[in-house]
């Protein structure tokens with residue numbers, strides 16, 4: 001029971017983990033630029049744009065609130081990671 005579905009979830013999670021790593025690698029590059037240019041960590045306009053653009057990519061619009069939460073937490077993690085990267089650059 002549920003074996004097939006869990007296999008599907010495992011494979012999706014494997015892909016998400018690889019993408020998570022790629023996303024944070026780009027976030028690290030952005031952190032370096034933000035540090036050099038003394039830019040603020042948070043860019044609320046960009047965050048809104050990301051959520052709006054990705055919401056448009058949904059085929060099932062009833063998922064929009066969940067996708068919004070997902071991106072909010074993804075970008076929060078991204079900023080926490082950037083804060084750590086910048087902290088190390090300052091040392």
Ligand SMILES: O=C(O)C(=O)C[C@]1(C(=O)O)C=C[C@@H](O)C=C1
Nearest residue numbers: 030041042043044046047075078
């Ligand atoms: O675009 C940026 O400026 C980023 O730092 C990336 C990112 C994100 O993870 O998507 C993170 C923080 C910002 O508030 C907006 C977006």
